[in-house]
Amino acid sequence: MNDNNKFGETIVLLRKEKGLTQKDLADKLGVTDKAVSRWETGKNYPDIETLKELAEVLGVSVNELLQGDIKLAENKGSRKKVVIIAAIVIVLLYVFPFYNWIAVTNTNFYGARESSYLLFRGLPSHHIKTSHIMKNAESAFSELGLTEEEAQEKYGALSRYCITTDYDDVVKEKHNLRLCSVMLDTYTAEHAGYMWVYYNQEGSTEKGEVSTGSWKIYALWCLEKDKEGNWYVVDIKEVP
Numbered sequence: 001m002n003d004n005n006k007f008g009e010t011i012v013l014l015r016k017e018k019g020l021t022q023k024d025l026a027d028k029l030g031v032t033d034k035a036v037s038r039w040e041t042g043k044n045y046p047d048i049e050t051l052k053e054l055a056e057v058l059g060v061s062v063n064e065l066l067q068g069d070i071k072l073a074e075n076k077g078s079r080k081k082v083v084i085i086a087a088i089v090i091v092l093l094y095v096f097p098f099y100n101w102i103a104v105t106n107t108n109f110y111g112a113r114e115s116s117y118l119l120f121r122g123l124p125s126h127h128i129k130t131s132h133i134m135k136n137a138e139s140a141f142s143e144l145g146l147t148e149e150e151a152q153e154k155y156g157a158l159s160r161y162c163i164t165t166d167y168d169d170v171v172k173e174k175h176n177l178r179l180c181s182v183m184l185d186t187y188t189a190e191h192a193g194y195m196w197v198y199y200n201q202e203g204s205t206e207k208g209e210v211s212t213g214s215w216k217i218y219a220l221w222c223l224e225k226d227k228e229g230n231w232y233v234v235d236i237k238e239v240p
Contacts, residue, residue, distance in 0.1 A: 014060065096119060097118065100218070114237075117220075118196050127182055130182050133158075134179055141199070144163050157236050163212060170203035180197060
């Protein structure tokens with residue numbers, strides 16, 4: 001690429017950035033649009049005085065205009081904008097994870113109000129107040145070898161995630177559990193709360209064969225507050 005072409009491309013870039021046509025730019029400089037066209041196609045250069053006016057109209061220095069550095073600056077600016085936009089999108093998806101809501105509403109199992117709790121991840125303070133529930137749930141998922149009665153006594157409603165002695169061939173459990181949202185009613189006498197979680201779980205035999213499991217499950221945990229003010233799970237709702 002010769003210097004004329006680089007110079008011309010820089011003019012095109014800056015002119016379009018300012019929303020100017022060739023005629024608009026020509027009128028500001030007191031030249032014809034054909035003259036501007038010849039500069040942009042690399043067929044000619046403006047004279048020194050016109051070059052100074054051109055740089056001023058385009059908002060750059062003469063050196064930047066001649067060297068074409070402005071294109072690099074514009075690309076950097078574009079990359080910065082892309083990074084900022086991407087960061088905003090990531091934050092919005094974290095705070096308002098609508099993809100979870102779409103997945104749940106497609107099941108036609110949960111009510112509109114129940115599904116709506118998935119549209120907002122929840123207040124940080126609510127996540128803190130229910131962190132002990134997630135810790136207890138992790139233990140329940142990992143538990144092996146309890147009877148159903150023992151699991152119920154130890155974990156309450158979360159006992160459904162224990163692989164009990166009914167599956168006596170299971171020697172290894174694997175799961176991943178993700179909290180989707182928390183909604184606590186701390187203002188009324190009802191003291192009701194809800195947690196949405198997503199999980200996969202499977203239990204394997206000594207031979208590595210999967211004996212039991214659940215995959216890609218969204219579960220709604222219904223909460224209540226005890227006399228000490230701690231939240232706990234009283235009921236669990238899942239698609240059968």
